Amino acid sequence: MPIKTLFLVLLMAVATLAGAQGEPIGMVVMHGKAGSPNARHIVDFVQRLESRGFRVANLEMPWSGARNYDVPVDRGEEEVTAAVADLRSKGAKKVFIAGHSQGGGFVLHYAGRHGADGIIALAPGGNVGGLVFEKYVGNARARARKLVAEGKGNEAVELRDYEGRRGDYPVFSPPAAWLTWFEQEGAMNIPRAAKAVDPKTPVLFVIPTDDYPALLKSSPGAYRSLPKNPLTKLYEPRADHLGAPAASVDEIVRWTKEVVGGKP
Numbered sequence: 001m002p003i004k005t006l007f008l009v010l011l012m013a014v015a016t017l018a019g020a021q022g023e024p025i026g027m028v029v030m031h032g033k034a035g036s037p038n039a040r041h042i043v044d045f046v047q048r049l050e051s052r053g054f055r056v057a058n059l060e061m062p063w064s065g066a067r068n069y070d071v072p073v074d075r076g077e078e079e080v081t082a083a084v085a086d087l088r089s090k091g092a093k094k095v096f097i098a099g100h101s102q103g104g105g106f107v108l109h110y111a112g113r114h115g116a117d118g119i120i121a122l123a124p125g126g127n128v129g130g131l132v133f134e135k136y137v138g139n140a141r142a143r144a145r146k147l148v149a150e151g152k153g154n155e156a157v158e159l160r161d162y163e164g165r166r167g168d169y170p171v172f173s174p175p176a177a178w179l180t181w182f183e184q185e186g187a188m189n190i191p192r193a194a195k196a197v198d199p200k201t202p203v204l205f206v207i208p209t210d211d212y213p214a215l216l217k218s219s220p221g222a223y224r225s226l227p228k229n230p231l232t233k234l235y236e237p238r239a240d241h242l243g244a245p246a247a248s249v250d251e252i253v254r255w256t257k258e259v260v261g262g263k264p
Contacts, residue, residue, distance in 0.1 A: 025256055026092030027054045028083045030092040033126055033163050042100065045245035052253050055092050057083040061125075063102050063126075063181065073109075073179040073187040078241055094118075094260050098252070099239025100245050101190070102126035104206075109187040109224075111203070112196035117260045118122035118231070120204045120252060123211050123244040125164070127218065128182050131188035136160060137182055144175035144182075153177075163214050192220075192221040194225040204255045208244040209236055210245035231259050 027049055031042050036081060037058040046058045062069050062076045084095045094117040099107035104124030111119045127133070140160040153176030162168045171178070181188055197203060207216070223234050228237045233255060239247035 001150065004197065005190040016258055022180075023093040024053070024055050024091050025260065026084070026087030026090075026228055028087065028095065028097045029055045029056055029058045030061050030080070030097075030099040030103030031059075032103055033063055034161070034166075035101075036060060036066065041106060041242045041245060045100075045249070048246060048249045049252070052249065053087070055087055055090060056085055061103065062108070063073070063106075068171040069178045072177045074180070075177075077108065077113060081114060084116070089133065093254075095197045096256055096259075098122060098245075099124070099183050101241065104239055105188055105193065107194040108190060110201075111198055111201045112193060114260050115198040115201050116257065117145035118202045120255075122206045122208065122248060123208055123215060123241050124190060124205075124222065125241075126188050126192070127190040129181075129184050130218075131192065132214075133162055133182070134184070136162040141179070141182060141184075144179045147175040147185060148179065150186065164214055169176050190214065190222050191225055196224045199227035199229060200257055202229050202233075202259050203254065204235060204248075205247050205253075206235045206244055207239075208239040208241060208247065210238070211244070214239055215237050215241070231255075231262075 003164055031037055031039055031044055037060050049056050059079060060072050066234050084261050087095050096118045097116050100122040102125055104121040105126045108124060109117045124133035133191055137160045144159060152176045156172050156174050158170045159173050159178050160168050161171045180186060207219045226232055235248060235251045237244060237247035
């Protein structure tokens with residue numbers, strides 16, 4: 001076979017392979033409350049996504065164990081938006097946003113403010129609108145509001161956080177930033193956030209079968225509050241709270257392809 005002909009054949013083969021693989025898909029990943037992008041279950045999740053061809057941005061968010069709500073909600077939104085833009089600049093034609101636990105609650109809020117090609121709420125938690133948060137962080141809310149009113153909102157002080165398996169615990173945060181995360185009707189009010197999701201944004205809502213009892217009780221209502229979208233789906237993997245991300249990878253691959261194709 002002449003060299004020129006062989007070269008053309010190789011070019012056609014490469015083009016065919018690229019077409020079969022489709023355009024690269026980006027995925028922004030957010031960890032849970034007091035976690036980090038280096039947590040074992042998040043690293044495992046990211047590696048599984050990358051092995052399936054996703055381009056992943058694994059973020060450390062303001063609610064991490066190291067950051068303790070160091071910036072307000074709108075700055076957290078900016079961090080996600082910057083990661084989405086970076087993935088697009090690297091060739092991702094579609095970018096999805098996945099959050100686990102508190103990240104799952106935040107991604108619902110984000111989708112109501114900015115939209116996305118699609119979002120994945122993995123065992124979403126951290127609903128500050130519930131009575132349990134009023135019980136454990138109500139006094140901290142009052143203190144934070146007082147400090148803000150006194151002009152001391154940017155000086156980190158001891159406040160509180162709450163997580164089901166740990167109970168309440170101290171965090172050292174600037175009160176003005178902390179309040180944006182903990183006000184009852186704020187960003188992390190999950191029922192409010194679910195209702196406010198942009199109807200054009202499809203959601204994969206994951207409720208693992210062995211999630212924490214409080215989340216198993218509240219999550220179905222949050223899912224039902226989502227605006228109608230033919231591509232929005234509920235997925236219930238056999239997993240516990242921490243195992244939900246890895247247990248959902250196959251469904252995420254299937255669902256993102258469905259969204260990209262535009263067919264429910």
